[in-house]
Amino acid sequence: MQRVAAGRDVATAPLRRAFPCPSRRAAERHPRQHLGPVHVAKAPISSPTASNGAHSAPAPAASTSSRDSASDVAASSALSANLLLICPDQKGVIAAVSQLLYGFGCNIVASDQFTDSSSSMFFQRITFDFSEIVIGPGNTAVLERAIAELANRFNMKWKIAYKNKVKRMAVLVSKQDHCLYDLLIRHRSGELRCEIPFIISNHPDLKHIADTFGVPFVHLPLDKNNKEAQEEALEKLIKEENIDVVILARYMQIFTQGFCERHWEHTINIHHSFLPAFEGARPYHRAHERGVKIIGATAHFATAELDAGPIIDQAVARITHRDNVEDMIRKGRDLERMVLARAVRWHLDDRVMVYNNKTVVFED
Amino acid sequence: MQRVAAGRDVATAPLRRAFPCPSRRAAERHPRQHLGPVHVAKAPISSPTASNGAHSAPAPAASTSSRDSASDVAASSALSANLLLICPDQKGVIAAVSQLLYGFGCNIVASDQFTDSSSSMFFQRITFDFSEIVIGPGNTAVLERAIAELANRFNMKWKIAYKNKVKRMAVLVSKQDHCLYDLLIRHRSGELRCEIPFIISNHPDLKHIADTFGVPFVHLPLDKNNKEAQEEALEKLIKEENIDVVILARYMQIFTQGFCERHWEHTINIHHSFLPAFEGARPYHRAHERGVKIIGATAHFATAELDAGPIIDQAVARITHRDNVEDMIRKGRDLERMVLARAVRWHLDDRVMVYNNKTVVFED
C-alpha cells in the first residue's frame, strides 16, 4: 500500500481521492487526480491536518442505485459503513478503534483484521451500523474527525465508505462478451452493489448486449494514431461521470503509464492465466505449448507494469492432453468470469486492501 | 456450543467445564470430571471469584511437549493465549474485551469474530500476548477474574487456553493405518501442537507403527461381550492420563450414548463420505452404487447420534465411472487424512466453536 495515497487540495476541490490519501506531497504531484471510490464530504474540512484518510458523507438521496434490487439493499444498509485502516502494528489499536465507535453509539457488525508479521503492519476492516449514533446519523463529519484524530495518533491510514453511497462502475470491453454478460447478469441479480453508468469499448461489437441490459454504450475507437486521444476521452468520461471503479472485462488494451499510475487502485483487470505464469499475450497458447495440466485466471489491479499488479483473486481448472487451445479458451472463460466477478464484488464491498504490491482480501 | 461453558455453583455442582483444565490443582479439585462436556448452569453466579468460563493456568514447566520442534514453538509462544467467547450479539462487546486486554498490557495478536444473524449470537477468538502483562505473567488468575466479571456482564460463555499448556491427544485406531501414519508424521513435523501419550486400538495390527514413532500402544480388545468394560477401560485411561482430545482415526467403533455425551466436545471422528450423504456403514460402496461423481470425507465431533455431530471440515474429490469401489477407497484415503489432519489442527489451536450442532471455524 505504499502507493496508496494522495493528499488533497482543500482549496481546489472537488475533493476526489484515491483510496487512502496520506501525504500532502502526493496530492501536489497529482492535483487533478479524481478517481476515488470516495466522494468528498460536503462539509469543508477546515484543517489540512484534520484527516489523512479518505472519506465521504453518506449520500443524501435515499438511493442512487440504477436497479431496484440494489437500491433495496442500499435502503436496508443505509446507515452502515465500512472502515478500512492500515497502521504499524502496536498495542491498543483495536481497543481504541472499537472504543471510539462504541462511544459514538455505533454497533460493530463485522470486523476482520490481519497483522502482517514480515512488515509489522496491521490491517482492519470494520463494518459498523451508525443508525443509533449519539450525535445523529447525519452528523458523520464529527465521527470522521474523531477517527482522523485517532488515526493521527496511531500513524494510521484509513478510509470510510458509507453503504448508501453506491459506487459507480465503468466496464471496458473489447470483442469478447462472456465477462460483460456475467457482470451485467450478476448486477441485475443484485450480486454486485454498484451502478453501471456505461460500457466502453474500442469496438462496436458488444453494443447489442449493452442495449439489452439498458446500459449506455460508448464506442471509443482505437487505432495506432489515436491512442492518447482515446485515453484522454476515456479519462474525461471517468471524471465527468464520477466513476469509482473501472473494470477491464477482457479489454485487451494496455494503458499508458500515466493512466495506470492515476487509476490502478480502482482498475481491475482479468488476465487469462494463473499469474505470474504466462504474463502478456496469448497465455492459453503458451500454456498449451508448455503442456501444463492446469489453466487459470487472475484478477489484479492494473498497474503500469503489465500483469504485475497486486493479485486479488485466482482460480484454476484441470485440463488434460485432450484439451487443445480452443478447449482451453472455452474452459478458461468460466474461470475468467468467475474470478473477475469475485474480485469486483470484493472490491465494491471494500474488502480489498493493498500493501507492498500484494492484497489483503477479507473474503465474504 | 450451547453446552459450552458454564456458570458454576462451586458449593454444589460437579464442575463440568467446556475444556479440560489440566493443571495439577485443577485435576485434584475435579478428579472425576476432567474431560466432560459442559452443561450450562441454570443457577446464578453467586460469587465474584467464580468464573463462568473454563480456564487453565499456564503450565508451570517451560515445555511439556514430546518433541523438539513442538517445544520450540511452545517456548516462543509461552506467554500467549487464545480466548474464546460466545454471547448474545450486543453493542460494546468488542470494545469491552479489547479494552480489558489493553488495560492489562496484553497485545492482541490475532482476532476473528462472527455474528450469526439467525441466532443473534456473537463468537470471537482472540489470540493475545501477555508477556508484558502489567500484573506479571504468572498472575493470570487476576486476568481471568476480570474476564469472568466482564463475561458476567455480557452473558458470555468463554474459555481461555494458554499456549504453553500443550494439549494431550489420544489416537484411537482399528486396522487401517493411513490416518494414523498421517497424524504421527504431521506431529513429528511440528504441524500438530500436542502430545500424543498413547495410541489405543481394539486390534493389535498397528502396534508396529506406534513403535516406529515411539508412542505407547494400548491394545483394548473388543468383542460382543466386553463392550462396556472396554469403554470403561478407555475412559479410565482418558482420565488418568489427562487426555484433552480424542481422535477417532478410522476407529470404526460406535461408543455408547453416555460416552458420547461425556466426550463429544473433545472427540473428533473422520467419516468417509461427504455427510449427510452416506451416513453409517460402507459409504464408498453406497456411493459407487448411487453413481455419484464426487466422493468426500467429513471430520465431525462424535455425538451420540451416528455421523450427525457438528461438522468441522469436509473435502471432496472427483471420480468417474472408471473408479470402482477399491479406487474410491484408495482416493478416499487421501481425503480422509487431509480432512482429519485439518480438523485436528484447528481444534488443537482452539479455532473451532460449536453452537446449535454447527461449527464456527476460524481457519488458519
Added chain:
Amino acid sequence: MQRVAAGRDVATAPLRRAFPCPSRRAAERHPRQHLGPVHVAKAPISSPTASNGAHSAPAPAASTSSRDSASDVAASSALSANLLLICPDQKGVIAAVSQLLYGFGCNIVASDQFTDSSSSMFFQRITFDFSEIVIGPGNTAVLERAIAELANRFNMKWKIAYKNKVKRMAVLVSKQDHCLYDLLIRHRSGELRCEIPFIISNHPDLKHIADTFGVPFVHLPLDKNNKEAQEEALEKLIKEENIDVVILARYMQIFTQGFCERHWEHTINIHHSFLPAFEGARPYHRAHERGVKIIGATAHFATAELDAGPIIDQAVARITHRDNVEDMIRKGRDLERMVLARAVRWHLDDRVMVYNNKTVVFED
C-alpha cells in the same frame, strides 16, 4: 442404460428408440413415438433390415443450426458420426467394430471405452469420419445394416448420431434466470451444439430474456387444477417440434410418473445439492441447518423417483460458517449453471451412456 437401445419388430412393436430420429421419413414412420425411451426387445431380430439400434439418417440439408458459429461446426463435421455401443464384455468386440469401420473406409477420430467389471458390460463411444466411405457418404443405411448385423452377433445395443443432424433442445424454466442466461450465452458462443426452438415456462417472468436472444417463449401456466393438461400441452410441443433434449433449468416442477418414464432419457435436471444429500425441496436451507462445509449441484436424468435419476455431473464449493442461506444460494448459482452446462454439452455430444441407473460419461 439397460433400457437404451432396442431390437425392434417392425411389424408388431411400438417403435421406441433410444434417440429421436428426426428425419422426415423417420418422423412419418413413427409419428407418436418420437422421443420415447427404448425398451430392450426380448425377441430375436428377425430381419436383416431391422436394426436393433436407434439411428438417424444424416440430415439432408447442409445445416439446420440456428447460429453461424454452430453451423460452421456442423459444416466441418458434416460427415462424421458418433457410434455408441453397449454389450457384454467379450473378446474381439473392439477388433470387429474397428475392422468394420476400416473396411468401409471410415476413419476413427476418437474412441473411448470402458468395461464395468462388476456387471461385465462393455461400453464404447467411437467418433468416426465417413467422408471417404467406400459406398458413398449418402449411403449410410448400408453401414448401419452392417453395424446391426455385428451388433446382433455380439448381443450389442447401439445407436449412431450423425453430427450434421443437430439436436433440438427445449429449455424449461420457472422464475430463476441464471441457468437460462447461461445456456443461451453458451449456445450463442457455439459451446452447445444444438437448436433451441423455444423456451417453456410456467411463469411469464423470463420472457424478456427469451426475447433478447430471439428465442420463442411459450408460457404454459400451471395451477393445482391443470397439471395434467399442462403436461399434455408440453408433451404435444415436444412431439410436434421434434425435440430431442429437454433441459429443466431450475424448472422446479415435478412431472407425472408417465412423463418421466417416457422422457427421462432425454431430460436433464439440475438439482441444487450434491446428491444424494438433500434430495427434494429447499436443499440450501437444509444444508445450512446441517452445517455442512461444502455445497454442491448435481445434473441428472429426471426419472420418476425424485432426484434419484442417473447422475451426469456434480460440482461443489467450500463454504464457511459465515455463509448464510442467501450466500449459499448465490454461490450455488455458479455451481448450478456450470454443472448443468457441462451435462448438457456432454449429452448433446453423445458422451453420456446410462446403465443400472448410473452414467458412463466420456468427458471431453
Added chain:
Amino acid sequence: MQRVAAGRDVATAPLRRAFPCPSRRAAERHPRQHLGPVHVAKAPISSPTASNGAHSAPAPAASTSSRDSASDVAASSALSANLLLICPDQKGVIAAVSQLLYGFGCNIVASDQFTDSSSSMFFQRITFDFSEIVIGPGNTAVLERAIAELANRFNMKWKIAYKNKVKRMAVLVSKQDHCLYDLLIRHRSGELRCEIPFIISNHPDLKHIADTFGVPFVHLPLDKNNKEAQEEALEKLIKEENIDVVILARYMQIFTQGFCERHWEHTINIHHSFLPAFEGARPYHRAHERGVKIIGATAHFATAELDAGPIIDQAVARITHRDNVEDMIRKGRDLERMVLARAVRWHLDDRVMVYNNKTVVFED
C-alpha cells in the same frame, strides 16, 4: 516420445529394461547405459528379430515384489501387459492392432487413445490379457515379432510392459521427509506397484525412515568437489541394480546435463510450484513475495533444462494473505506428496507418454 523405441540385441543384452531400450546402434554406443533414453533408429529394421519397440520378456519368477500385497496383485495380473504405441495418425491403426491381438487370442481389457490434432500423431495404450494366447503364454516373443512387423508398417514406436515384471524404483531424497514417507506408505499399502531396492540421499538424516520400512539406505554425500564422482556412484547403482525408475522426492540437487539426457525419461521430480511459475529456487518465498492466491506443485520428468521437463501432473491449493512462507511450505507439502504419488503411480502403470516435451497421461 519421439525418442521412444528401440531395437534389441537378444544375444548380448541383459534383458531387464526400462521403458525404451534402444536400437542396436544406440545400444552399441552406450553399452552400459541400461536406463538411457531411446533414440529413434534411422535405419530400416532389417531383421524380423529386431524390433523397433522396447520390450521385456515376462519375468520368469512368479513375483519379484518386495511386498505381499503387491505380489498378490502381480499374481493376479501375471498374464497381462500394457502396450504403448505412437505413430502418425492414419486410417486402420486401431483395427490392425486390435485385430492382431484378437488373432492371438488376447483380450483387450482397457484401451485409451488420443490423436493430437496439431501434430497429427496418434497415441494408444492397450492393456490386454494374454492368458489364453493361442501360441502359449510363455511365447510372447512371437507376439512381439508380430507387433514389430505391424509397427514397421505404420511407422509406429511402441513398447510393451508385462505386468508381472515389477519395476524397480530408486527414491532419492535430501533432508525433507514428507514425500519419502508418503511413497513408502503408499508402497506398503499396495498403491504403488514396484520394488524399492534402496533409498539414496546426500544426507544421512532420513536413514531412520528407511530403516523403519526395511529399505536399504545409501548415503552418497555431496560437496563442491565430488559432484561428478557422486553422480557416477549413483549411476553405477542404477545400472547394477537394474533400476527402472528414479524418483527425486525433494532431492534438491541438479544433475549434470549428461545424466539428465541419459535418464530423464525415467526420472520424475517434484517441484514445489505450479510450473512454469516460480521455476528454480525458493518458489514459496517468491510466491509469497508476488502475493499469489494459489500455490501449487508439479511433477515432471527431469530433463537437462531446470524445471522445464514434460509435466506429468500438477495440483494447487488456495491460500490467503494470512499464509506466510511457513504456512505455504506446510500446505505445499500436502500438494507435493499428492502430486508426486499420482505421477509415480501413473508412470509405474505405463500411463504416461511423452511427445514434444509434453505428456499424454491416460489417467486411471
